[in-house]
Amino acid sequence: MFTLGFVCLLCISTGCFPKHIVFTLMSFIVHLVSGLGTVMGKYGDTIEIPCNNGRVVEAEVTFVKWKYDKDGNILVKNQDQNTTVFSDVNYKNRVSIKQDFSLVITQVAMTDQRTFTCMVVLREDILEYPVQLAVYNVPSEPQITNLTTVMEIGKPTTLAQCRSEGANPAANITWFRNKTPLMTDGAAIKITTNVDVDKATGLSTTTSTLEYTAVKGDIDAKFTCQVQHIKSANMDSSPLVFTVNYPTEKVNLQVVSQGPFKEGDNVTLKCTADGNPPPSSYNFYIKGEKKTVDSNTYTLTSVTRENTGEYQCSLVDHEDIVASVPITVEYLDVVFSSTGKIVKKLGESLEMNVDVKASGAPQTSWKKGNAKLNSQPKFDKLMYSDSGVYECVVSMAGLKKTHTFELVVEGSPVIKNLIKERGEGMTKVLKCVAEGFPKPTVQWSVNGSNAESVSEHGKVTYSLTIVPNGNLSVSCTVSNVLGFDIKSINVSLFSTIRSADQKDEKSDQTILAVGIVFGLMLAVLAIGLAYWLYMKKFRQGSWKTGEKEDGSTEESKKLEENQSQKADV
Template identity: 85%
Template sequence: MYRIALLTCLLTVSLMNQVSGLETVTGKYGDIVEIPCNNGRVVETEVTFVKWKYDKDGNILVKHRDQNATVSSDVNYKERVGIKKDFSLFITQVSMADQRTFTCMVVGTADILEYPVQLAVYKVPSQPQITNLTTVMAIGKLTTLAQCRSEGANPAANITWFKNKTPLMTDGAAIKITTNVVVDKETGLSTTSSTLEYTAVKGDIDAKFTCQVQHIKSANVDSSPLVFTVNYPTEKVNLQVVSQGPFKEGDNVTLKCTADGNPPPSSYNFYINGEKKTVNSNTYTLTNVTRENTGEYKCSLVDHEDIVSSVAITVEYLDVALSSTGKIVKKLGESLEMTVDVKASGTTEVSWKKGNAKLNSLPKFDNLMYSDSGVYECVASMADLKKTLTFELVVEGSPVIKNLIKERGLGMTKVLKCVAEGFPKPTVQWSVNGSNDESVSEPGKVTYSLTIAPNDNLTVSCTVSNVLGSDIKSINVSSLVEDVKMDKQADQKDEYSDQTVMAVGIVVGLMLAVLAIGVAYWLYMKKFREGSWKTGEKEDGSAEESKKLEENQSQKADV
């Protein structure tokens, strides 16, 4: 009885001296937690015994000085508790049931003290889990996108939704976020779920949505990004020409109609030459186009024909016509003027060639010659279009012999050459037999050669003819023996002539020499007489001698 009275007294004193503050210890769910007794400031030598209890009547264990601790039979703690040297209580496998007030009662020799400690148990939440996920949003329509869930937390986790890393807030109209927290009755842990309802706009295409789990005892954790398909009606269409232009007649042209809606329409109306054609595709191909296909083309939605787009197509064309084509036959001396008619969708260039030679202008002939014959080519071009037309000019004329000559051949032969003009090429007929040959030096001109060995003098005729007429010429041809005689006579005549010329030259030279001597003598005598007159002296000899002398001088001068 005494002992009970003593304990009662000590407890009363303890309650009177108890402080009003309450210490709190935090423990992690499932771990070991240590609850201190008076923050570890209890001295063992001053204590009779220490008792740990919980709540109002729950006993855990008692520790007497110098004795082992005695654990109560409380099913909640008999397998999970212990006491340390400083009288701290430790509990293993802490759960939410352990979140209560534990009291350390210290009984000393003089008084009884109690130190209550509040145990708070926390547990970090699980990773965010996405459920009830949708895949498509429609513009202007409030749609439940997904639910974000985090389980097994204490205290309960918080969930925040983000779009492109910007937090979303409930506005009650375009955005609704509903959060719910459920506590498990067995574990006492909380599960937080958050449902996002969202009204999409066109700018939400490719937007990334995430949910973030937030907890006071852990870092924030984000879910994987969520990307939704945004459906919206078509507001406009666009018609494009897929084929590469410019287009020319005979090409294929493909049109493509695209819409800005999602999903895109599966069929379109194409307006071809004013006629509506509905196709289950977004393309339409014009095959083998002509210039009549030039114009405006349209496409529209099948169910909204007022949503329309158009594009213009131009089919380039080039038509070239010559006044004459094929083979043109003209007579020598006639005239010919070619004309070219060009019709095209743009600016063209026209060039002419005769064979491989480029001409500076369109062919025009006032007086056709054989050399004008040939193949003429007209090339008209515009952008990538090019057309070529040709004609062949043939100048015809009856044959005419322009020259008939003879030449010395090899050995005892002579070569006759008959040069003729005409087309078609004339045939030749010689009046004598021989070795024939021919050569064409230029259009309409041919040289026929005949090699003969004449034994006598003869006359040879050359006859040329074609379908338009004929011509004939003759030439005298001497034998080779007669030519040799004539050559010798010519050589003798040349020799006699040379001798005559030499004789005449000698006589003329002598006459000139005599004349020079006479002139010199005359000049001498004249000078001599003039000198006598000047001195007044008379010449020696009589007048008769003087007269004879003058006559002699005169005769010499005549010779």
């Protein structure tokens, strides 16, 4: 009891409970400590009040009387007689006495909160045992009334009332913001508490009203009220969340569409404000021109590079509250010096020029067929191997331009090699390897079985299979629209069987050498015979005429010696 009293005094000094609640508690506690005995009963229940804490010896008692306060008589009981209940309107139908002389009261009411005295008459003495009855009742759960939904920053607003009924002593109500108790500060927070006592029941109803001045930090804050009572656990209301209205202080402009942007795209701008409720319309400044729309978005359709620049939005009624955002429209223009099919002559030079105009730094890559090139192709002296399809890709910021061209290197045909090989049986295979473009055609000087195989870079091999019937000189002629080339090779019927190539070539060379020697011998014989006939005729003419020969004898001898040398050759 002493502890409860001390707590109440402490609460008065610190303000943890309203004073009217503390005084009620003090009054309740006074009832508990004022008598020799104390009994607590719950409102509406049946309560037993003991006589001398049940230590009265029945055999020694001749008379028992229960009374209340000073003059209120409840009932009497004489030894060996029935109980007599007085006609007191407060207790006539609600009291009885037990065998141990305890007083039983049904339907305990607040009016029963008083002092009851058990007077006991013994054979030699009269004793009185006063008992203090304290009646309590648990309050109802918190009820929220007069609830508002919107707060405005800087403006005091009555948020709600919290009500709890049927308590004794009266319940206390505390307001919380995010589980932190609120206290009246005379400025931003004002809490008004009222306690009303029901005249019929004597029970108390506590009502607490919260008036609050909101700040931005109260957005999404949770407010609750808590009912506190000495005879029950604390009871919390459901959380209350209020809409906090406040004026716009700044706006923000953002690009909703996903960049980077290229010409032809649509770009959507969105303007937002930090106020609540947000504005329903905004000003958008498009290339310096103000456009007021009943929305917070504006869409630029089919943008071009001219749309690159700074864009703004503002409040309609406060144009000085403005935000801006830059927009860049990417573009990529690529011009090639040559397109389509490019025809060049063998040995000529070629350089491809690419003119790029872009909003940023593009990346350029080259390919020939499926092979990647390390650099832009440049040809100082074109070869057949340079022919092919080239692809150039220029890319930047989601943009890509692709260009292809076909390079054709042309040249008149040239026979690079003419060889012969031994075929099956008596056949021989002649191979004429030529280079040129367009692909040359072939013409052999003899008939045979023709075949051809094309290799890369303008080379083609023509094959001719023949069965020679003697010593032949076979020629290969290759030609295209740009010119022709011809080469010959000797082919012999007889050959010494050695290796595939060497056998035929050596046998042909031997036959050729023998033919040359035989021809030279015939030539020498013919020259000697002619000289002999000439000399014979010349000398016979001199003898017939008797004429003297021109020149000296010495000159004649020299002439004869020269003629003899020619004949020997």
